[in-house]
Every structure is written in C-alpha cells, then in structure tokens.
Amino acid sequence: MDEEIKCPHCGSTKYRNPSLKLMVNVCGHALCETCVDRLFMKGSGQCPQCNVNLRRTNFRLQLFEDHLVEKEVDIRKRILKDFNKKQEDFASLEEFNNYLELIETIVFNLTNDVDILATNKLIDNYKKENATQIIKSRSRLSKDEELIEELLEQERQQTLLRTQLIISENKESAKSKVKLRESLADELMFSDASAQQILANHNNEMKVQSSEMTKNMDVLSLTAKQQTKAFSTGILVGKGSNVFDQNVRQPEGKSYVYKSPHFEINGPDCPHLVAIQSNGYLNNVRPASGQDLAGGFLTHFPCHRALQEAFCGLYFKI
Incomplete structure (x- = not known):
C-alpha cells in the first residue's frame, strides 16, 4: 500500500x-x-x-487516499458551518428533509465541479438572508447534542464517584490487612496452637475478608448509580423529553404472544430447509466456501428461496 x-x-x-x-x-x-x-x-x-x-x-x-473524498470532507465541513439549522427550526419534517437535500446538492456540485458559479451564488444568498440565524445556531446545540452532553457529564460524575469509593475501600482494605498480619504475628508468638493451624485460620480469615470486599464494592457501585439517578446507559432521569422516569409504572395488559406468519403461495408445499440436502436439491448448487461458512452462509438458504419462488403461484387461476 x-x-x-x-x-x-x-x-x-x-x-x-x-x-x-x-x-x-x-x-x-x-x-x-x-x-x-x-x-x-x-x-x-x-x-x-x-x-x-x-x-x-x-x-x-x-487523510484519505481518494482526493475526491478528501475534497468532499473539507467542503462538507465548510458548508455545515453556515448551513447549521436544526430540525426544530422547521415547521415540518418535509421542510427539514428538503433543507438536508439542498445541502447534499451543494456538496455534490462543489465536489464534482457542477454549476460552480450558480452554487456559490446560492451559498452567498443564503448567508445574506440567514446571517442572524447562522450566528445563533453556531452557539446552540440540538436535542441530540444536548442529550450527548448530559450522558458525558453523567459518566464523568459516576467515574469520579466510583474512583472516590474505590480509594476509600482500598484504604480500609489496607488497614484490615495490617491488622491481620499483626494478629498472625501475635498468635504465632503467644498462642499454644500449632503453626499450621494458625496459618490455616489466617487463610480462612483472608478469604472471608476478600469476599466481604467484593460485596462491599458491589454495594458501593449500586449506591453510586442510585446517587446519580441514572440508568445503566448513563441517561439522567428527568433531564428532557428523550429520557424516562424509572418510577413511572407501565400500563398492564396481556403479554405479547408471537404467531408465526402464514403465507398463501398458491402452489405445492416447498421442501423444508432440512430436507433440501437429503432430496438432492444441492447436487447442482455451488458449495459454500470457507469464507461463506465463516460468515454463517449456507447453500441451503439461496436454494430454499429459489424453490419458494419456483413453487409460488403454480396453482393460481385467473
């Protein structure tokens, strides 16, 4: 390369x-x-x-090998600095989509040197007509960007709180280990029990302490999440229309029951996927390569689809 x-x-x-x-x-x-x-x-x-x-x-x-891609990226960045309206600035979704289509047309024309003079004139007219709106939009975040900022801030708070809890737990753990070592030394010096029994008891105490530390860390992590009032995804509760309150009860109703769809093919029943190979349908089909098999592709699938299309409509009468 x-x-x-x-x-x-x-x-x-x-x-x-x-x-x-x-x-x-x-x-x-x-x-x-x-x-x-x-x-x-x-x-x-x-x-x-x-x-x-x-x-x-x-x-x-x-950055890119293709100079057209490099050119398009540069033009798109430059155009979006001025064409920076958000969806909430439009009365309908159709108007917003037309606005996005206009942006793509401008980027395409400038990238491929199509109607350069007319496109530049269109850009200049837009800048003059929307000068105030452009300045306001540059300092305003969209709903998606606001939600991302909330998620990042929530993640920063959770990380800081977890770090503080871990430091506190590590200090307590260090103190407990020092006490255990001192206790072990005292028992080895003054206890009448054998050294093997004392060491065995010490190892059991270490295991119990380690288990308690793990439980404490789980409790501390849960406490951190509860204090920040966030879901596992980090979304803050009650911070906008795009988030949900965990205390709101969902309406009760019947559970969803899946029913497999039934299609009228107006033809004979197609062989089952398992019976395709035993009936000899794969004899004249190219076998799947190792790369195909690695991607989960089997020759049974296209053969089965071809049989479904062949059998469909054979009994249909006008």
Missing part, C-alpha cells in the same frame, strides 16, 4: 521516500510537502492540476 502513495507532481513515492507526506488544499488535489514548499514559496500560487489559486497556509495533511 505504501508503494502506491505517490506525489502526482514530482512522482516521489512512499517506497523511495518513507517520510513522504501528501497535502491537500481546497481543490482536493494532492501534493507532497516538498512540492508545496517549493511551489508556494511566496505564500500563494496555482494548483498544478487545476490552476486554482491556492494559499500555502490552507494546505493540510491528506
């Missing part, structure tokens, strides 16, 4: 120059770092491929 990385201007490759770095500008065409320094020594110049006027400061490292 490294051998395919090549500067289109000087022909230098990653194989011959391991430190080769390709850079792109607003036009999307790549140049190596050496060519950029040489061609844009004065700070500005023209792209060798499309003759677009470029500035040296606007060059950045290329």
